[in-house]
Amino acid sequence: MHDTIEAHGAGATTPAPASPPSTSALRRLGRALAPLPWIGPAVILIGAVVLWPVIEMVRTSLLRISSSGATLGNRGTGNYRDLFDESDLVSVLLRTVVWVVGVVLVTIVVSLALGQLLNARFPGRRIVRWAVIVPWAASVLMTALTWKWMLNYYYGIVNKVLQGAGLIDHPVNWLSHPTQAMMWMMWVAVFVSLPFTSFVILAGLQTIPEDVYEAARVDGAGRARTYFRITLPLLRPSLLVAAIINVINVFNSFPIIYAMTGGGPGSKTDTSTTFMYKLAFSGSGDVGESAAMAVVNFGLILILVLVYLRVVGWRGEAQS
């Protein structure tokens, strides 16, 4: 079946058995190289710009790098020892877990409801869908800056609204308290993750055929029962993919924290991503130690990627 296209080309005109062995070897080589013009450029671009940095990063984590970026020689595992000696590392890693798990869980639960809403029929649904898309299209950095402005101690609209509603007595300097800052930044992370996630769930909902629900109705299943017994299980593939893509995105999320608190005060609102960046590019930055942190982060992401491959059911050549 897979040779139909070649059959229309040169392959069909030359009978294979009649050709001498040297030509057939040449032809085999030709066939092995045939995909190159088609997939070669992609392999080169991915290799040179996506894979090279991975190798460069691992290599750098073993080097002594001066603050001006010059290589001063090998350092063995010294950068990793420095990293594990950082007094903030443990709290940063714990915070990263809370950040990722909290943001992704809330995002998925809210998106399940949102997907259902966007799939329901009501006048103006189109406009609601467009509105939900907006934070996806907008730059995360600019969205984070708006929230930073809205949370401003003196001039922010959030304090004014909450005070007007009687929820707080005095204006609160939200972003200077680590815990409150973290809660708000997690909300912003949820806010920018909702559009993609709810659209994945919406897409999943639309693949469920109407007659499945019809059958459930005939069987006298109630609403809740139908949802938990039919809708949710059928959404499983979309949910798993959404979960993993979100975990990776939220883990790598940089602009929200960098723009809103800069990870401060100190490292009290850093996740391992912003911490890694600050190790290299703030003050007397140490690119080597930062690379060690990056390798640790990257190892965690690789584990997630393996989980993802299992989830999408990668079966090598069988995939089509």
Added chain:
Amino acid sequence: MSGRSTPRPKDRAGSGDGAFARRAKVAILAGVGYLVAFVFIAPYLEMALTALKPDRELTKSPTTLLPEHWDFANFVNVWKAAPIWKNMQVSLIVAAVATLIALAVALPAAYYTARHRFRGRGAFLLLVLVTQMFAPTALVIGIYREMVALDLTDTLFGLILVNAAFNLPFCVWILHGYFSSIPKALEEAAYLDGAGKVKALVRVTLPLSLPGLVTAVIYTFIGAWNEYVVALTITSSPDRQPLTVAVPGFVTSYQQHWQYLFATSLIAIVPVVILFVFIERYLIGGLTAGSVK
């Protein structure tokens, strides 16, 4: 979408009661929907309202929601306050060229892997699937070191390469999915009509894969347009920085021009939102192909 314009028998039998309950349900859904829409739009409304306030109103405490004096001149003055025209050009060139490169490289690879079995096909698709999960943020230290080694820091070419390469796997994946779903027989019919391989691809397969193409283009363009961390790390001259890196410069310890920051943000965001709204319909199809498959 499955037209339910004719009422179900049960509803007709239930007379006014059922109809009322149904109408109430739609009204509640719509109410919740508009509330949700407002929540999603609100930060950008605040962005617009702040962009229209004069300087003195920004530092008024407690703040007002609406500007007392609507200062539309902010949108004119912002072009003089900083070289944002230059930054916009950078953003546009980087996003456009990166999208072109990603598409030009992804198309043949996606097409060939969808139409042919060959040695290394599985390995190639695995490479694509795995690198799809690699974010520039996680690799920024490595990217920075590579750009230094290649002497590409502070160049548009460096930014273009990074944006093209990191969005390429997604483009290959989505296009591969689309090409695979188009029956080969359609192309073979074109061969019988005397069309060559390339002509069959351009005339038959590409038009049918339009939703996938649109998704890939928009995804790459918006990804590059909004990219922040790599640009922040490898560019340093103000006239070679994209908008995302330039915009925060309006609010530093030396100056606090939130109105300019938000005016520029809106200038950057509005065209992209319009673009996104246009492809909303394709988006759902694209996501179905990308995630459920």
